[in-house]
Amino acid sequence: MIEISLHIIDMVQNAIAANAKDIEVIIEENTKNNILKLEIKDDGYGLNKHEVKKVQDPFFTTKVDKKVGLGIPLLKQMCILCGGQFTIESRKGKGTKIIAQFEKNSIDLPPMGDIETTILILLLSCENTDIKFTYTIDGKIFEISSKGLKEILGEIPFSNPEVIKFLKKYIKEKIKTGGVK
Numbered sequence: 001m002i003e004i005s006l007h008i009i010d011m012v013q014n015a016i017a018a019n020a021k022d023i024e025v026i027i028e029e030n031t032k033n034n035i036l037k038l039e040i041k042d043d044g045y046g047l048n049k050h051e052v053k054k055v056q057d058p059f060f061t062t063k064v065d066k067k068v069g070l071g072i073p074l075l076k077q078m079c080i081l082c083g084g085q086f087t088i089e090s091r092k093g094k095g096t097k098i099i100a101q102f103e104k105n106s107i108d109l110p111p112m113g114d115i116e117t118t119i120l121i122l123l124l125s126c127e128n129t130d131i132k133f134t135y136t137i138d139g140k141i142f143e144i145s146s147k148g149l150k151e152i153l154g155e156i157p158f159s160n161p162e163v164i165k166f167l168k169k170y171i172k173e174k175i176k177t178g179g180v181k
């Protein structure tokens with residue numbers, strides 16, 4: 001069972017590989033509507049209609065060192081198993097939007113995993129890409145973006161150990177309470 005956080009890392013890696021300059025990750029948990037929804041949007045090189053179909057097939061990859069690409073098919077399979085749905089919208093040269101929706105109370109739903117570390121790692125790894133996370137739990141919204149962080153940190157690099165320590169605690173707290181940065 002692959003944790004939801006690892007699926008998020010995979011989708012963001014796909015967006016980075018597609019030369020995205022702007023990535024948006026929206027995670028929404030709604031207990032009342034029994035929904036967990038992930039949305040990953042990028043402005044990378046995009047896919048045509050034919051490719052959108054193909055990438056949902058486990059035997060398709062553009063990675064040169066691999067024979068199969070499993071990220072998208074595994075996420076799609078998990079959505080369907082959990083009573084949800086999976087969609088890819090993409091336009092060549094414009095970008096891609098992936099929506100993965102699960103029934104929140106499905107017994108097959110994998111654990112979220114270490115989402116604060118996931119968000120932190122993705123923020124730290126996106127040096128040339130702007131990435132923004134919005135995590136909503138039952139109406140409580142937490143937002144953090146690499147642009148926002150750069151403005152606050154100024155000359156201090158993301159990789160500064162004090163910054164990393166602070167951010168990990170900050171993200172963990174704010175996911176629970178909501179807050180915007």
Ligand SMILES: Nc1ncnc2c1ncn2[C@@H]1O[C@H](COP(=O)(O)OP(=O)(O)OP(=O)(O)O)[C@@H](O)[C@H]1O
Pocket residue numbers: 010014015018042044045046047055060061062063066068069070071072073096
């Ligand atoms: N956001 C995206 N923009 C453009 N192309 C994409 C995007 N996401 C996936 N693709 C294309 O779909 C292919 C399949 O993606 P998928 O994540 O399923 O496998 P992979 O990334 O090739 O390998 P794996 O994730 O198993 O390491 C990629 O090789 C890439 O060509």
Ligand SMILES: [Mg+2]
Pocket residue numbers: 010011013014069070071072
């Ligand atoms: Mg992938």
